[in-house]
Amino acid sequence: MHLRSFTASLFSFILINLSNAQWNTKDFMKREHSLIKPYYGSGIDIPFWQFTGNTIVTPNHIRLTDDSQSKRGALWNSVPVSVRHWDLQVQFKVHGKGKDLFGDGFAIWYAKEPMVDGTIFGSKDYFQGLAIILDTYSNHNGPHNHQHPYISAMINNGSLHYDHDRDGTHTQLAGCEAKFRNMDYDTHLSVKYEGDVLTVSTDIENKAAWKECFQVKGVKLPTGYFVGLTATTGDLSDNHDIMSVRLFELDSPNNQIDEDRSNIVPSATFFEPPRDHIEDPKPSSLSGIKIFLLMLLGSIAVVACVVIGIMFYQKHQEKSRKRFY
Ligand SMILES: [Ca+2]
Structure with a gap:
């Protein structure tokens, strides 16, 4: 073999392996479901995204609500998610003047109906899909087993009502306390849905590492729903800022061939027993x-x-x- 052709074949061999390595990379970001700065002033469309309500677009962040009363903002991806396994990473900042009193919080959605106004942190109740709720205000005056801010997950087939008076504890799959408010550094959340396992992790301690908030097995979500982020303020307020959204496609576990999930109804086999279910006397x-x-x-x-x-x-x-x- 000539040295030249040997070099050429070696080079192509390396190239093939490199491209294989790239295809096997687990972290494959889907640009059409992601939101990366800089953003431009309001009035100019953000590709693949829609926003409503009091949402303010600045070059560095998208402010769903500012720190004033009775605001509502929503940001929805306009392309339905067709990938079966994914990791949605959100960089956010919740901050405001309030030392002890602030609210209400925000929600990250994977829902059937985007851009519908409603009572759950700026989106509709009796929704279909998944809601990750970052609740900063405790509405429940009775005995609480957890502190706020609190992160919880809810799966809904359209029949469940989110009860604000109980902070959704009757319908949550799982949750964890997370002191993500008024931090000087960046705060992040990861919602990973891989092989019917939902894992929510946070990076709110400036350690550049994920810490598991909770993991729930037996979660069935259809493909074709929309990613959204919504927030509200009421009597109490906060700035709810989204700095970035990144959706990564994940390989299917064990590289199995996935069944068609386009027409299933969201379901979860495991629901947490209501922890604050202490009836009024x-x-x-x-x-x-x-x-x-x-x-x-x-x-x-x-x-x-x-x-x-x-x-x-x-x-x-x-x-x-x-x-x-
Ligand atoms: Ca609440």
Whole structure:
């Protein structure tokens, strides 16, 4: 073999391997589902994205709400996600003047219906899909088992209602506390959906590493839904800023051939038992009967004791009388 052709074949061999290596790379970013700065002033479209409400576009971030009352902002990807396994990474910043009182928070969506106004952090209730909720304000005045801010996941087939009064604890799959507010450095969240396993991780401690918030197995989501980010303020407020969104396509686990998921309904086999499900005190008929029966038994026992006591006393008296006479 000539040195020249040998060099050429060696070169092509390296090239083929390089391209193979590239195809095997797990982190394959989908540009049509990603949002990377710089952004341009409002009025100019962002490719692949739509926004509504009070959303403000600046070169460095997209502000879903500013730190003022009764605002709502939404940012939705206009291309449905066709990949089956993905990792959605969001760089965000939630900050404001409030030291103890702030809200309400924001939500990251993988939902059937984008751009629909509603009551769940700026999108519709009874939705179909997945919501990752970053709730900064605790609406629940009763006993809470967790602190806020709190990150939780909800899967909905369109039939479930998100209950703000209980901070969604009755419908959440899982959750974790996460102090992501008013940080000087960048804060990140990863929503990974790979082989029916949903994993939510955070990077909010400036360590440039993911820390698992929770993982739930048995989550079934269809393809063809939309990625969205929405936020609201009410009486309390915060700036809810999105710096970037990146969706990476992941290889299917074990490289198996995936079934068609385009027409399934979202479902989850595992729901967390409601942790704050402490009912407000109200009269219960069952416990009323129980209390009545217990009191009745108690009275009978007391009467019986008194009667037996009197009988003993009388017998004792009789005995002592016999002794004296
Ligand atoms: Ca809340």
